[in-house]
Amino acid sequence: MSDEVLFGKCESNPFGEFFVGDSYLKWLTTEGIAIGNVTFEPGCRNNWHIHHADEDGGQILLATNGEGGYQEEGKPAQKLTPGSVVIVPANVKHWHGVAKDSEFTHLAIDIPGTNTSTEWLEPVSDEEYSKLD
Secondary structure, eight states: OOSOOTTOOOSBOTTGGGEESOEEEEEEEOSSSOEEEEEEOTTOEEOOEEEEOSEEOOEEEEEEEEOEEEEETTSOOEEEOTTOEEEEOTTOOEEEEEOTTSOEEEEEEEOOEESOEEEEOOOOOHHHHHTTO
């Protein structure tokens, strides 16, 4: 994997237990609006999860390197490339990760809201992941 990741690459992701494969997280800021630079090694994806909020909340993903994907429950997976922007609505089950033969990095921006939390759910199955192609 290239070490030339915009904003740099950190050590292993502390949320790694919620990922299939290896990923890295570098917090760019945690004050005000949390912004994390997440790098996925080939084949890596996070579990299904929900960013809960009573008002506002959710997440914005800004793809910066490689090829990845995003999927909301009940919708087809969509490919992400540098410059792709995804608005992840609050209270929507989804996952994101890297294309099988690529590396992928995105900025994950937490949208402030009321009573926010992240609920980590089941891993994305190989069958679900294969639909990213």
